[in-house]
């Protein structure tokens with residue numbers, strides 16, 4: 001158990017390196033189950049708690065996984081069981097992404113229901129609708145979803161009612177080994193979908209149209225392990241862009257891909273932040289007061305919901321009143337109450353939050369209620385008067401590699417403290433069984 005202490009008021013400067021994308025590496029690890037022959041080598045796999053959990057899910061299925069220095073080697077030649085237990089799936093919703101690969105390769109899968117979480121109910125009906133269209137029989141019982149098919153899944157025409165990232169990925173993986181052609185209409189277009197399609201194609205799949213609303217998958221008989229480098233994390237990059245903007249600093253975000261960050265770049269520029277792009281990353285700088293903007297979250301290429309809370313923290317420091325509308329998740333304003341504890345002026349009205357910029361933020365004891373809420377609290381703390389103590393750090397560890405080291409490397413006054421040293425030691429020991437990195441070995 002840890003907490004993060006931030007003393008606000010420092011300007012930032014220098015470079016920060018962006019790690020591989022959490023939301024790309026998780027489906028890619030799940031897709032490795034499809035490699036009947038050979039080994040997959042996945043480079044730039046960020047050392048995050050979520051990555052450790054999905055590796056454990058694969059190991060529980062009998063897959064061999066080795067994770068050293070941001071490189072994962074997966075050997076999925078033999079699968080022992082097709083059941084992913086509640087103990088693992090409850091820790092991370094993305095574990096449900098093993099359903100598609102298991103079902104299509106093994107003809108069956110039994111996965112614990114992932115359930116809701118702090119940001120919304122997050123149903124999986126679109127995943128199941130896709131599997132059923134391909135001929136699977138689905139049964140729900142005792143907290144598990146069981147899917148079975150006689151022989152191979154059959155290619156189908158699938159229209160998603162919502163452009164779900166997870167459903168697009170799960171169906172794309174299942175369709176890769178199905179008999180015939182599958183089309184996914186109203187598919188999600190996120191860069192992480194494209195990265196997964198590139199990985200699957202390198203394994204031998206035939207996928208076209210990833211990154212557009214219409215994906216076509218011609219099923220093949222066999223997929224084999226391959227070598228792949230994960231794309232940089234656009235949400236981590238966006239979070240450091242806001243760290244630069246909120247502290248009126250000058251920071252180079254190494255590895256950030258401008259094309260993946262268009263809506264974030266455009267909103268920051270509208271506010272008066274200067275951004276320079278080159279082939280290696282983005283320079284974000286400003287020393288002037290910022291103008292407020294309105295922001296509405298939408299599926300890609302719209303403004304990402306995973307950047308909504310961080311953007312809200314920034315709007316608190318801008319001149320004027322801005323409105324943030326969350327359209328992707330129905331309950332993603334949990335950070336508001338915590339920001340209000342820091343003297344933020346925010347009113348929530350249904351799916352919109354009205355943010356009055358300009359009131360002085362004050363350090364407080366706050367709690368990260370989810371991953372991006374935690375990021376927003378740290379960002380607000382960077383400019384708050386006095387000391388902020390952030391608890392609920394396990395959420396932040398799901399998605400940010402070494403956030404305290406990275407920010408203190410840029411000059412922030414931030415440190416991570418152990419609340420109960422004995423408990424943390426035990427936690428670190430468990431993690432080191434599954435992951436060896438220079439800092440942990």
Ligand SMILES: CC(=O)N[C@H]1[C@@H](OP(=O)(O)OP(=O)(O)OC[C@H]2O[C@@H](n3ccc(=O)[nH]c3=O)[C@H](O)[C@@H]2O)O[C@H](CO)[C@@H](O)[C@@H]1O
Nearest residue numbers: 023094122123124125126127162164165166167306328329
């Ligand atoms: C591991 C990962 O990649 N996580 C990302 C992924 O989550 P995830 O894949 O879970 O998000 P989805 O795109 O599926 O969810 C978007 C919306 O669709 C709804 N929905 C989804 C599936 C379904 O079967 N039925 C349904 O109604 C959800 O409740 C939500 O309101 O995309 C989200 C939206 O960009 C991001 O916030 C998450 O960081």
Ligand SMILES: C=C(OP(=O)(O)O)C(=O)O
Nearest residue numbers: 023093094306371372399
């Ligand atoms: C909501 C997020 O992730 P997940 O879908 O893994 O909960 C996120 O990355 O902000």
